[in-house]
Amino acid sequence: MKKVIELLDLCKDFGKLRVLKNINLTLYESQPVAIVGRSGCGKTTLLRIIANLDSPTAGEVSRSFENIGYVFQEDRLIPWCSILENLSFVCEEIVQVIDTLRLVGLEEFKDYKPRELSGGMRQRVNLARALVKKPDLLLLDEPFQSLDVVTKSKLISDIRRILEELKTTCVIVTHDIREAACLAQKIYVLAGRPATIVGQVELDRKIKDLFDPQILKIEERITSLQQDS
Amino acid sequence: MMISSRSKWFLFGIVFLICLWYTVSFLVGSSLIFPSPKLVFAQILEVTKTGQLFLYLWQTFYKAFLGLLLALLVGLFVGFIIGLSQKLYELFRPILMIIRSVPIVSWLSSVILLWGIGWKGVVFIVFMTLLPTVIFNISEGVKSVDVRLLEMAKIYSVPRKRIFQKIYLGSVLPFLLSAINVSIGTMWKAAIVSEYLIGDSGLGVQIFQSKFYIDTPRVFAFTLSAVIFGLIFEMIFSWLWERYFGEKGDRVT
Numbered sequence: 001m002k003k004v005i006e007l008l009d010l011c012k013d014f015g016k017l018r019v020l021k022n023i024n025l026t027l028y029e030s031q032p033v034a035i036v037g038r039s040g041c042g043k044t045t046l047l048r049i050i051a052n053l054d055s056p057t058a059g060e061v062s063r064s065f066e067n068i069g070y071v072f073q074e075d076r077l078i079p080w081c082s083i084l085e086n087l088s089f090v091c092e093e094i095v096q097v098i099d100t101l102r103l104v105g106l107e108e109f110k111d112y113k114p115r116e117l118s119g120g121m122r123q124r125v126n127l128a129r130a131l132v133k134k135p136d137l138l139l140l141d142e143p144f145q146s147l148d149v150v151t152k153s154k155l156i157s158d159i160r161r162i163l164e165e166l167k168t169t170c171v172i173v174t175h176d177i178r179e180a181a182c183l184a185q186k187i188y189v190l191a192g193r194p195a196t197i198v199g200q201v202e203l204d205r206k207i208k209d210l211f212d213p214q215i216l217k218i219e220e221r222i223t224s225l226q227q228d229s
Numbered sequence: 230m231m232i233s234s235r236s237k238w239f240l241f242g243i244v245f246l247i248c249l250w251y252t253v254s255f256l257v258g259s260s261l262i263f264p265s266p267k268l269v270f271a272q273i274l275e276v277t278k279t280g281q282l283f284l285y286l287w288q289t290f291y292k293a294f295l296g297l298l299l300a301l302l303v304g305l306f307v308g309f310i311i312g313l314s315q316k317l318y319e320l321f322r323p324i325l326m327i328i329r330s331v332p333i334v335s336w337l338s339s340v341i342l343l344w345g346i347g348w349k350g351v352v353f354i355v356f357m358t359l360l361p362t363v364i365f366n367i368s369e370g371v372k373s374v375d376v377r378l379l380e381m382a383k384i385y386s387v388p389r390k391r392i393f394q395k396i397y398l399g400s401v402l403p404f405l406l407s408a409i410n411v412s413i414g415t416m417w418k419a420a421i422v423s424e425y426l427i428g429d430s431g432l433g434v435q436i437f438q439s440k441f442y443i444d445t446p447r448v449f450a451f452t453l454s455a456v457i458f459g460l461i462f463e464m465i466f467s468w469l470w471e472r473y474f475g476e477k478g479d480r481v482t
Contacts, residue, residue, distance in 0.1 A: 051384060067385060076381045080399045089395055090385035135387065 003064060004137055004169045005050055010059035011194075012045055018088040019045055021194040023059070027137075029151045032163055032170040034180030036222060037190035037209040043173035044073070047141050050171065069130030069168075071140040075122040077114040079126050084094040084110040091132040103162060117229070120151035127159065129161075131166070140172040144179055153210050156182045181207045189217070191226045272450035285451070285459055289431035298357025300443050304408070307368025309397075318368060318447050319424075322470035329448045334421050341427055348430070351423040358419040366411075370404030371397065372386040406470055413466055417459040438461055449473035 010023040019042040027033060028150060036045045048054040049061060051070055077086050087097040101107045104124040114122055115198055123143060130138055140159075144152040162185060163170055170182050180187050201221055207214055210223045247266050256264040276282040311318040322401060333354055340350035382392045424433020432451050439447035 036480060053380060053384065070381075070384045072377075072381065074377070078376050078399060079396055080402070081395060085395070089382075089391065090387060128384075 001031070003027070003062075004029055005065070005085055006062045007050075008062075010049065010056045010061065012042070012049065012054070013057040014119075018057075018194040018197055020049075020056075021196045023191075023197055025188065025197060027169060027171060029136075029169055031186065032172070032184045034170065034184035035185045035190055036180045036187055037173075037175065037195060038226070039175050041190055043175075043190055044141055047139050047171065049084075050138055061083070065136035065169075067102065067135040067137075069134050069135035069138040071123075071130045071138070071143045073142045073145055073163075075114065075126040077122060077125055079114055082113055083113050083117070086114070086125060087129055087132050092128055094141040096134075100128045101124050102166075102168050103131065104128040104158065114180050118146055118151075120155060123147065124158070125164075128156075131162065131168075134166070135168060136148040138168045138170040139180045140170065140174075140183075141171070144174075149210070152179070156210065159183060162169065173209045177222050178210050179217050180217050181212075181218050182210055183215075187222065187224045189222050190220075201225075212214060233419065238319040261443060264449055268474050269445040269453060272446045273454055276454075285430075285432045285435050286454065289417070289420050289424060289433065289455070290458075292351045292424070292428075292431065293355050293358075293416040296352045297359055297409075297416045299352070299356045300359035300412065301405075301409070304360055304363025305367055305405070308364045309371055309401075311364065311398055312368035312371025313401065320366075325361045325364055328357060333358065333419060334426065336369040337426055346427055346429050348428070350427045351420055351433075354427075355416050355419045358415060362415070363405075363408045366404045366408035367401055370401035373404070374400045396457070408472055410463070410466060410470070413463050414459065417455055417462075421455055 005025075005027045007023050007025040010020060010025075011018065012020040013172065014060075023046065027131055034060070035046060045054060049056050051068055052061075052063070055066060063161060077091060078085075081089065084097060088094065088098065091097055101110055105128055106121060106124055106128065109121065114125070117125070127143070137219075140168070143159075147155065156179065165184070167206075170183070172180060174180050181203060186202055187195050187203070189199045189201070190196070191198045201218060203218070205219075250266050254260070254263045257263040260268055273282070276285075296405065307321070311321050336354050336357060337350075340353055344350045344353070378396050379392070382396065420431070421433040421436065424431040425437045426433075428434045431457050436448050436451050439445075
C-alpha cells in the first residue's frame, strides 16, 4: 500500500511548552484512521502539521498527496456567499460542485446562505467543500463537536458511505471514542504531557453505529492506554 | 393604508417642528432674523416653479458627488493598503487625523491660489473632508477579515484574486456602505459651505447672495431644500442597502 503521510520523531513546541513529543505515524492510501485524545492534548496541532498549516519544531514530515480536504471544527463558510458559491470558491468545476452537493444531500439548498441552514447542514457543506476537489487525504477535526446525537449519528453514517464510495484516505481527530470507532479502521491514542502516541487499536469488525455494544470494549482499551500513560 | 407606530411618531415630530418654528418666529417677530414657515415655503414654491431650485440643487449635487466618488476611489485603494499592514496604518494615521481635523476654511487660501473661484476647489474640499472617513472605514473592514477564512483558502490553494474578490471585498462591503452612508450627509454640508466661500454656482452661492441682500426667508428656503434633498438621497441609499444587503430568508431547522 502507498504511503500518504509519514511523521518521524515529530515534536512541536509553543514557546517553552512542548506539546507533542516523538510522534511516529504512517498513514496509507484508502485507510481511514482516527487519532483520539483528551481535550487540549494536541490533536488539532498534529492535524494542522499534517495539513501543513503549522510546522513542527523537530522531526520530519513527508507528504505524498496533492489535494487535501479539511473539515474544520467550525464550518468556516463565507457568510455572504451562497452554498454553491462557497463550494465554487475552492473548485471552479460547477458539475463537480453540484455532484458533491448531491452526495451530501444538499443539492436543493445550493442557493441558501450559511445562516439559513442548521448546524448539521452547515457541517455537511463543510464536508462537501472538503470533498469537492476529490482529495487524496481528508482530514476531519472534531467535526461533530457542536451537533446533537441524532444529527451526529446521521452525519457519521453519511461520511462512512461517502468514504466507502470514494476510497479516500481519512484522518479524524476527536476526543470521542465512539465517533472514532464508527469511522476508522485503526485508532491511534494520543496521551501524556507532552503528548505522544501511546498505543493503537485495530478494529477487525465493522462498528454498526454510535450505539454498537462493541464500542464499550474499545472504550475500555483506549481508556486504559490513556491512564497508563 | 396602515401607518406604523414609528412612522406615526415621525410625522408627529415633523408637525411638532413646524409648530415650534411658528412659535419661535412669532416670538422673534422679525422675518429678517427668523422667518415663519409660511414665508419660507412660499419662497421654496417660487424657486421650484421657475425651475431654478433644481438647477441649483444639480449644481451642488454634481460637485458633492464628484468629491464623494474621488474619495471612494482613493479611499478604497489607500484603505486596503493600510488595512493590510499595521506599520503603514501607523505611518498614515497622523496625516489622516490631521486632514480629518482641518476646518474647511483652512483649505481656502491654498485652493483659491491653485484654482481660483469655481467648481474644482469645491470638489477638492468635499474630497478632503470625506477621504479620512472612507480610508479609516475601509482599513477597519480589511482588518476585520476572518483569518480562519484565509486559512481555509490556504488549505485549498485558492488563487489570490479569488480570495480578494470573495473574502476581502465581502468583508469590506459593510464598512464601505457605512462610509458612504456617513459621507452622503457630510458631502452636502461640505459642498454648500465650500460653494458659499469659493463657489461660482449652486446652493451655497445662492445662500451667500440671499444673505448679502438680507433676504433671510430665501436663505432658509435654500437651506431647507438642501436638507430635504439630502434626506431623500440618504433614504434612497438606505433603501438600496436594505434591499440588497438586508437580512433575507429564514433558517432551515
